[in-house]
Amino acid sequence: MLQRRLLLIACLSLCAAPALAQDPISSTAPPVPTPAPAPDLGKTVRVDLKTGAGTIVLELYPDKAPITVANFLRYVKGHRYDGVDIYRAVHTPGVPETGFIQGGVQNDPKRVLPAIRLEPTTVTGLHHKDGTITMARLSPNSATSDFVIMIGDNSSYMDANPAGTGDNLGYAAFGQVAGGMDVVKKILTLPADGHARNPVMKGQILDPPVVIISARVEN
Numbered sequence: 167m168l169q170r171r172l173l174l175i176a177c178l179s180l181c182a183a184p185a186l187a188q189d190p191i192s193s194t195a196p197p198v199p200t201p202a203p204a205p206d207l208g209k210t211v212r213v214d215l216k217t218g219a220g221t222i223v224l225e226l227y228p229d230k231a232p233i234t235v236a237n238f239l240r241y242v243k244g245h246r247y248d249g250v251d252i253y254r255a256v257h258t259p260g261v262p263e264t265g266f267i268q269g270g271v272q273n274d275p276k277r278v279l280p281a282i283r284l285e286p287t288t289v290t291g292l293h294h295k296d297g298t299i300t301m302a303r304l305s306p307n308s309a310t311s312d313f314v315i316m317i318g319d320n321s322s323y324m325d326a327n328p329a330g331t332g333d334n335l336g337y338a339a340f341g342q343v344a345g346g347m348d349v350v351k352k353i354l355t356l357p358a359d360g361h362a363r364n365p366v367m368k369g370q371i372l373d374p375p376v377v378i379i380s381a382r383v384e385n
Contacts, residue, residue: 211235212344212384213242217252218377219353222315223345223384224299230290231340234301234309237282238340241311242381246277251375254367255358264318267353268302269378270311281308285338286326294324294336297343297350306335315343315350 209229215222228235241247252269271277284306287293294300298316301309314337316324326336343350353376360373 211239213239213381214384215247215346215381216379217349217353218379219252219356220349221346222343222349224341225344226299226341227290227292230292231285231338233282234285234338234340237279237309238301238313239383240279241271241277242383245380246271246279246311247378247381250274250277250378251372252353252378253360253372253375254370255354255356255372256370257354258318261318263351263354265354266314266316266320267350268312268314269376270302270313272312273310278310281310283307284309284335285340286335287324287337287339288326288328290339292339293321294339295319295321295342297347298339299341299343300324300337300339303337306333309338317351317354 209227211226211228213224213226215224226235226238247270250269250271252267253272254268255265256268257263257265282301284303292298294316296316296318298320300314300316302312302314303309324337324339327334353372356372356376358370358372360371360375362368362371
């Protein structure tokens, strides 16, 4: 379950910087506010994520993951992703061409929105395959802005596993890279020897990070 532990560490990083620290939301916390899903989004919505390394086109599935997509679109339409970073690249041990990249507002109090309810893969029917975009989280119902894009199939590690013990809910996949997967793979290969606030992330922090110039819904 190494990949799942790595993604869990990804979420812990969001609470590590004193200036941006927020208390993690535990699995026993009261129900969190969730954005109301827009009923007129249709089956897919495309978002152009323009980065300093190139453009990544995301195809989102509001018919399958309405809460998670609505939340992501609130950040996009509010321009909350503009100017923030893709800041982390994690390689699968022994398979360096696979792994994931991570970006988001990193709990910037001026940009972050309330956490949302987790939509597990057992509910959405989506899976963490190559190019899947999913939400970083700490505990269930704690995801806010930070997202992760898979390089390689991680379904066996990231999908919900009802037969598993402990936190077996997995992560909220909500879309797929529809264009620019070459950009995603290029980001994975960039220097990642930046300062790690958490020692276990040594060798995973992009230096320099890749700036998200803009995120816009395609017309």
